[in-house]
Amino acid sequence: MDVEIVLQAIVNGLMMGGVYALIAVGLTLIFGVMNVVNFAHGEFVMLGMVMTYLLHLFLGMDPGVSILLVIPVMLGVGALIQKGLISRVIGQPDEAQILLTLGLSVLLINIALLFLGPDYRSVKTSYKLSVWAVGPVLFSVPRLLAFIVAMAFSGILWLFLTRTDLGKGLRAVAEKPEVATLMGINPKKMHALAFGIGIALAAGAGSILTPFFYTFPSVGGMFVLIAFVVVVLGGMGNIPGAILGALAIGVTESLTSQFVALDLAMLGVFIIFVLVLVFKPSGILGKGKVY
Amino acid sequence: MSTSPQEHTRWTRYAPWILLALILIFPFIFPSRYLLRTMVNIFFFAALGCAWNIIGGYAGQLSLGHAAFMAMGAYPTALLLLGLNVPPWLGFIPGVFAAVIIAFLLGHMVFGLRGPYLALSTLAFGEIVRILLLHFRDQTGGSLGLTIPFKGTDAWKLQFASEQPYYFICLALLGLCLYVTYKVHGSRMGYYLQAIKENQDAAENLGIDLANNKVRALMISAALTAVLGGFYVAYFYYIDPDSVCGTDLSIKILLVAIIGGVGTVWGPIIGACILIPLTEISNYLFGSGRAGASLIIYAIILMIVVLFSPRGLIALLPGGERSYRHE
Numbered sequence: 001m002d003v004e005i006v007l008q009a010i011v012n013g014l015m016m017g018g019v020y021a022l023i024a025v026g027l028t029l030i031f032g033v034m035n036v037v038n039f040a041h042g043e044f045v046m047l048g049m050v051m052t053y054l055l056h057l058f059l060g061m062d063p064g065v066s067i068l069l070v071i072p073v074m075l076g077v078g079a080l081i082q083k084g085l086i087s088r089v090i091g092q093p094d095e096a097q098i099l100l101t102l103g104l105s106v107l108l109i110n111i112a113l114l115f116l117g118p119d120y121r122s123v124k125t126s127y128k129l130s131v132w133a134v135g136p137v138l139f140s141v142p143r144l145l146a147f148i149v150a151m152a153f154s155g156i157l158w159l160f161l162t163r164t165d166l167g168k169g170l171r172a173v174a175e176k177p178e179v180a181t182l183m184g185i186n187p188k189k190m191h192a193l194a195f196g197i198g199i200a201l202a203a204g205a206g207s208i209l210t211p212f213f214y215t216f217p218s219v220g221g222m223f224v225l226i227a228f229v230v231v232v233l234g235g236m237g238n239i240p241g242a243i244l245g246a247l248a249i250g251v252t253e254s255l256t257s258q259f260v261a262l263d264l265a266m267l268g269v270f271i272i273f274v275l276v277l278v279f280k281p282s283g284i285l286g287k288g289k290v291y
Numbered sequence: 292m293s294t295s296p297q298e299h300t301r302w303t304r305y306a307p308w309i310l311l312a313l314i315l316i317f318p319f320i321f322p323s324r325y326l327l328r329t330m331v332n333i334f335f336f337a338a339l340g341c342a343w344n345i346i347g348g349y350a351g352q353l354s355l356g357h358a359a360f361m362a363m364g365a366y367p368t369a370l371l372l373l374g375l376n377v378p379p380w381l382g383f384i385p386g387v388f389a390a391v392i393i394a395f396l397l398g399h400m401v402f403g404l405r406g407p408y409l410a411l412s413t414l415a416f417g418e419i420v421r422i423l424l425l426h427f428r429d430q431t432g433g434s435l436g437l438t439i440p441f442k443g444t445d446a447w448k449l450q451f452a453s454e455q456p457y458y459f460i461c462l463a464l465l466g467l468c469l470y471v472t473y474k475v476h477g478s479r480m481g482y483y484l485q486a487i488k489e490n491q492d493a494a495e496n497l498g499i500d501l502a503n504n505k506v507r508a509l510m511i512s513a514a515l516t517a518v519l520g521g522f523y524v525a526y527f528y529y530i531d532p533d534s535v536c537g538t539d540l541s542i543k544i545l546l547v548a549i550i551g552g553v554g555t556v557w558g559p560i561i562g563a564c565i566l567i568p569l570t571e572i573s574n575y576l577f578g579s580g581r582a583g584a585s586l587i588i589y590a591i592i593l594m595i596v597v598l599f600s601p602r603g604l605i606a607l608l609p610g611g612e613r614s615y616r617h618e
Contacts, residue, residue, distance in 0.1 A: 037407035094406035099597045107590035270415045278410045
């Protein structure tokens with residue numbers, strides 16, 4: 001096999017992996033802080049895509065600009081969803097939160113279907129088809145931009161969690177909720193913040209996906225599965241683990257579709273997933289929450 | 292509850308027989324094709340919900356990939372019918388064996404996992420089967436699916452122009468699922484599953500073999516689901532990976548059981564009696580092209596049940612409490 005083709009597949013995989021990372025850090029943050037597995041996470045990616053699509057359609061806004069609108073809006077929406085719905089199942093059996101977020105997922109997909117119909121829609125930017133060549137390897141400009149923005153936001157999240165008081169409060173609630181409460185941190189507020197940040201990042205990932213990925217109501221399904229794989233691979237609640245896991249999954253997917261079969265790309269991902277779950281459910285980076 | 296215990300006994304003693312008699316004469320009183328199709332759908336989803344309930348309800352092991360077992364029943368049935376002219380009532384058998392063997396292997400792999408990890412791995416299992424069905428298109432027809440040609444009424448091949456025979460076949464299958472559930476409900480295994488559901492660690496300390504009981508429950512559940520997959524082929528004449536192996540179907544199966552009442556014999560029937568007519572009403576109001584409308588209603592009902600009546604709607608019925616095992 002050609003070295004150049006392998007290299008190209010790895011580059012493509014890494015760029016997609018960056019977007020997966022942004023989706024997965026949100027999921028793993030929600031799990032780490034609240035112990036909730038958000039089955040509706042992919043639908044927030046979809047909502048981000050739909051918002052970006054509509055902003056582009058009606059105002060001609062570039063996805064790079066709309067992400068700055070999408071993230072704060074979804075931060076608020078997330079806090080509301082946490083207060084109105086998710087907070088009611090915290091501390092209840094796992095089934096309750098799985099079924100509640102599953103219900104939310106079905107609800108959001110079908111509301112989108114009702115209003116937008118099942119069509120595949122695309123956002124046409126001037127750089128949609130631009131390519132940047134470095135030696136034999138080609139970088140698609142929208143994918144490269146998505147990768148850079150995704151990594152930037154993941155980095156901002158990391159700085160927020162490690163350098164600010166609010167971020168430290170989140171980590172305290174993740175680590176020891178009772179002790180955090182004694183220290184004067186309100187866990188309910190932190191839960192709302194974690195859920196808000198988590199889904200805002202997912203929606204932000206949706207924004208930067210639109211220049212090279214079709215927008216349709218059930219698009220979230222594939223992203224949520226990949227995000228689950230990534231989060232389990234990196235260790236649930238582990239943010240650096242999620243970023244590494246996402247890049248690894250992006251490359252696995254890209255290599256499988258290049259060298260095995262295009263339509264089996266996800267199969268390689270799922271097989272890794274089941275193997276990790278069965279043999280090392282604490283994730284490849286070891287166990288526990290790491291920030 | 293204001294009614295006395297004696298009244299409960301009388302109600303529960305006669306009501307099922309009266310209901311059964313009504314169901315048996317129903318196709319002769321209302322020969323409307325549309326009504327009968329709706330009834331077959333109710334029986335079918337109630338049966339799927341019952342099958343799911345054995346592992347998802349009684350044992351409390353949430354499976355989000357149950358549609359894969361249906362596909363394992365459906366695909367061999369369809370391929371044997373198309374390729375070798377084997378009638379569905381024989382052709383479903385290899386698929387059932389396949390489902391039981393896969394359930395055995397899957398169970399041993401994933402039942403060490405709990406809560407969300409288990410749910411995720413079963414979701415991935417369903418997706419793996421669906422991707423494989425799409426990939427091997429030379430055998431399975433890929434996304435185009437397999438179509439069974441209808442060549443006039445032929446009882447041997449279970450092809451009927453009228454709706455009545457399917458009505459009774461599906462009713463019999465529902466009866467089978469209910470019978471198996473009833474047997475599990477009252478058996479030693481049923482108690483073990485209940486204990487596992489309540490607290491796995493405590494159950495293990497009491498000497499219950501967790502893996503063995505969970506795997507057996509999954510195998511029973513998978514076998515019944517595969518049988519229903521065979522019926523799906525005979526009744527709908529068309530299968531494709533999304534219709535018999537999609538995550539949507541897996542979710543619909545568990546909705547029937549959860550909305551009705553998990554871990555009860557009759558819960559899935561109540562669930563199906565609510566969900567299927569709701570689909571029909573919403574298709575009538577919004578047009579079946581807007582399939583989204585009925586799922587919006589499902590999702591809202593599911594969320595309401597989870598938040599306000601987590602044991603399902605059967606708990607709200609008079610005497611419903613007694614449908615559960617001891618608690």
